[in-house]
Amino acid sequence: MSSKQMWLANASLLAVALAPAPAFAAGTQAGTTITNSVTVDYAVGGVAQNQVTASNSFTVDRKVVLTVAELGTGTTTVSPGQSSAVTSFTVTNSSNATLDFALSAVNRAGGLAAHGGSDSFDVSNLRIYRDTNANGVFDSASDTQITYLDQLSADATVTVFVVADVPLGRSTNDVAGVRLSATAHDGSTAGTQGSVLVQTAGADTAGMDTVFADSSANGNTASDGIGFAEDDYTILAANVSATKLSRVVRDPVNGTVNPKNIPGSVVEYCINVSNASGGATATNVVVTDVLPAETTYDSTFGIKVGGTVTSGVCNADGAGAGAFNAGTVSGTITSLPASESRTVLFRATIN
Structure with missing residues (x-):
């Protein structure tokens, strides 16, 4: 091997030994063996002698x-x-x-x-x-x-x-x-x-x-x-409460002038559902009311759902319609935002 060939071979070995490991933010991959090699050239009496080599290896820790x-x-x-x-x-x-x-x-x-x-x-x-x-x-x-x-x-x-x-x-x-x-x-x-x-x-x-x-x-x-x-x-919860109001609308003796709760009188029931401030909107609020046995449901007036209350009096302004089945009045308030109230309103006759 010529001196040039020997130099190229040594250079190739050195390039392999010093080739970089894959780059990671934390440094060289754990388990990688890092080898460092050295060569020493010298002469005696003007004559080049065989190279002396040494190497050191260690393992990259994790x-x-x-x-x-x-x-x-x-x-x-x-x-x-x-x-x-x-x-x-x-x-x-x-x-x-x-x-x-x-x-x-x-x-x-x-x-x-x-x-x-x-x-x-x-x-x-x-x-x-x-x-x-x-x-x-x-x-x-x-x-x-x-x-x-x-x-x-x-x-x-x-x-x-x-x-x-x-x-x-x-x-x-x-x-x-x-x-x-x-x-x-x-x-x-x-x-x-x-x-x-x-x-x-x-x-x-x-x-x-x-x-x-x-x-x-x-x-x-x-x-x-x-x-x-x-x-x-x-x-984020809804704080829902309900109150139930009633008022006599008319009776068979006095009509609508100072009516009393006597048999044959028409009584209006108002269920007022409120959602306190600071909470979530309540949805699909289902109101269910079992009618007392001493009363008869007034189908002519019907069931008005989603109405309002003014000064403690329920308004007959509900836009939705409820249902009466097997002695039970029901109505669904689709959405009840915080700080608001909605009603379910219906009437019954005292037996």
């Missing part, structure tokens, strides 16, 4: 950095009794290795919630879904329910949904906080959750060590291989 973050900046407004209410998070693997992440969703244990107010109730049936189609919106038909993230690549971020059911009987501004936690696991095997990672103690070893480098931001514990974030559900 630096574990993960971040769990709330997706969005506000609370999730929910109704009492709502099912599958959604909060959204991201899990980011900033490590220099592909990892699995065990996921856990729990109710927050009291105190201030993520967006203000005190955590005052718990949601139920907590479950976790991966945003399978990566559209940022929970799709129950296509997103996958999971307990861990399988082989999340270095520098990769995925969206995760925490889905829960809201109990009945809660009031406006009640708050339920939830926490999503992710714990770093070995990610070397696809389809199977790897073992939980343990930070390497003591001095550097010849193999691939593990170093936890996650931060203490947002209340997390630094360097424990676990990340969490919190979000909350805030109740």
